[in-house]
Amino acid sequence: MTLGAERRWRSIALALWTCASIWFAAFERAHADEASGTWTGELEGHGSYYYERSTEVWVPTGRLSVEAPNGMRMNVSYLADVIASASIGQMGSDIDKVHVEVRQGIGTGFGKTIHIGENELDLSVNAIHSWESDYFSWFGGVRAGYLFNQKNTGVSLGVTGVHDSIYRNAREGQRFFGNLDGVTLTFGFSQILTPVLTFGAGYQLVYLTGFLGNPYRVPKIGPLPDMEAPPDTRIRHNLEFTASLYAPATRTTFQGFARLYTDSWDLNAITPELRIYQELGRDFGLRLRARYYLQGRTYFALEGTDLGNYAPGYTGPVTADPKLSGFHSIQLGGRISFALTAFERSFLRFFSRGVLDLSFDHQWTTVDSTSFGRRNFFMILGGRLPF
Amino acid sequence: MRSCGPRSQIALLALCACVLGACATVKPYEREYLTRPGMEMRGEAQAGEFEAHLQSSREGAVGGHGTVESSTGGGCGCN
Numbered sequence: 001m002t003l004g005a006e007r008r009w010r011s012i013a014l015a016l017w018t019c020a021s022i023w024f025a026a027f028e029r030a031h032a033d034e035a036s037g038t039w040t041g042e043l044e045g046h047g048s049y050y051y052e053r054s055t056e057v058w059v060p061t062g063r064l065s066v067e068a069p070n071g072m073r074m075n076v077s078y079l080a081d082v083i084a085s086a087s088i089g090q091m092g093s094d095i096d097k098v099h100v101e102v103r104q105g106i107g108t109g110f111g112k113t114i115h116i117g118e119n120e121l122d123l124s125v126n127a128i129h130s131w132e133s134d135y136f137s138w139f140g141g142v143r144a145g146y147l148f149n150q151k152n153t154g155v156s157l158g159v160t161g162v163h164d165s166i167y168r169n170a171r172e173g174q175r176f177f178g179n180l181d182g183v184t185l186t187f188g189f190s191q192i193l194t195p196v197l198t199f200g201a202g203y204q205l206v207y208l209t210g211f212l213g214n215p216y217r218v219p220k221i222g223p224l225p226d227m228e229a230p231p232d233t234r235i236r237h238n239l240e241f242t243a244s245l246y247a248p249a250t251r252t253t254f255q256g257f258a259r260l261y262t263d264s265w266d267l268n269a270i271t272p273e274l275r276i277y278q279e280l281g282r283d284f285g286l287r288l289r290a291r292y293y294l295q296g297r298t299y300f301a302l303e304g305t306d307l308g309n310y311a312p313g314y315t316g317p318v319t320a321d322p323k324l325s326g327f328h329s330i331q332l333g334g335r336i337s338f339a340l341t342a343f344e345r346s347f348l349r350f351f352s353r354g355v356l357d358l359s360f361d362h363q364w365t366t367v368d369s370t371s372f373g374r375r376n377f378f379m380i381l382g383g384r385l386p387f
Numbered sequence: 388m389r390s391c392g393p394r395s396q397i398a399l400l401a402l403c404a405c406v407l408g409a410c411a412t413v414k415p416y417e418r419e420y421l422t423r424p425g426m427e428m429r430g431e432a433q434a435g436e437f438e439a440h441l442q443s444s445r446e447g448a449v450g451g452h453g454t455v456e457s458s459t460g461g462g463c464g465c466n
Contacts, residue, residue: 253425
């Protein structure tokens with residue numbers, strides 16, 4: 001698909017979304033009047049900053065969610081992803097200088113909860129479009145969730161599809177264009193076990209086909225630079241478990257998470273994570289987190305100083321991607337939340353239900369001989385305002 | 388010892404789910420603590436999406452976290 005066609009599709013999608021929004025507003029206004037109900041919603045915004053040796057990223061995001069009296073929901077979201085990287089590979093040139101690119105994304109979703117006796121069926125659809133000068137992505141998904149057993153047990157099924165168009169900005173004759181398509185199936189299960197203990201499990205299957213490399217990375221076969229050429233299909237399997245335990249005496253929540261991953265490129269990974277939430281008085285909350293990540297390498301990736309340097313005459317899949325080699329990483333982080341209840345008695349009481357939060361995470365990784373660096377950190381400052 | 392295949396693991400997971408579901412019924416008035424921070428699965432949704440996007444550009448294993456987010460898309464760094 002050409003760049004012009006991408007932009008036409010974006011215009012069509014925006015027009016469809018506008019029509020759907022008008023229909024939603026008109027339809028739901030009638031219901032709100034009939035029931036004299038109340039509309040509720042939430043405004044959420046975050047500013048994220050990420051730093052590592054070769055890259056800085058700023059990501060402001062915003063989301064508006066509203067729910068009508070009859071349970072219909074709608075949300076719209078926007079993000080801008082400003083990436084500044086000092087990378088020869090990203091520039092596709094011999095000069096290492098700062099390269100800034102901007103990705104933008106818009107998303108929307110609709111949902112409805114249907115009560116069936118004591119049970120609940122929740123249906124939702126969502127769509128996301130993101131674009132930058134050399135990458136266009138279209139994403140859509142549907143999800144159905146069912147709560148039963150007096151809403152103690154939940155099961156869910158989600159199906160998503162994605163279509164990406166990948167370009168390489170370069171001189172005439174060195175340009176590249178590729179497509180990537182994917183389908184994801186997600187099964188979820190959740191169970192309230194006791195008044196202070198919950199359990200969840202999920203399985204996710206992802207099928208990807210198309211160009212699965214990066215057009216800017218430059219592996220070598222012998223002395224000759226070449227484009228990445230990984231296999232053109234990839235099947236991912238994720239199996240995950242979550243358990244949360246609340247201790248009323250200390251007002252502490254312990255949350256454990258584990259993910260087991262394998263894919264058709266022989267990459268296997270495990271990700272255990274522990275979070276501790278501590279309530280501090282009426283308005284403050286603290287969340288500490290420790291995450292460990294361990295992965296093996298794909299069957300065609302080389303490691304260490306050999307990364308991306310294949311022997312002369314090699315004819316198999318080719319990559320210079322450091323995240324396809326074996327490594328492990330440790331991430332430690334904290335977040336503090338502050339509820340704005342102090343505004344209750346002031347003229348700013350509209351904000352009194354809001355929550356501000358600030359988080360800081362630091363990650364150490366063993367991946368080497370790459371542009372990633374061995375350490376990175378990110379901060380997120382943001383807030384939520386229900387209304 | 389022979390390891391379990393993916394089908395056996397999924398069947399075991401489904402069996403555990405049925406057993407857990409059958410043995411627990413917490414009444415609505417007993418759920419006060421289930422709204423506390425960390426007990427809600429989607430409590431950090433937007434910040435979590437940013438983290439998931441970062442991880443997808445730095446780690447080979449992508450997905451999970453109970454999300455239905457795009458497993459690709461959004462920048463060549465993810466590929």
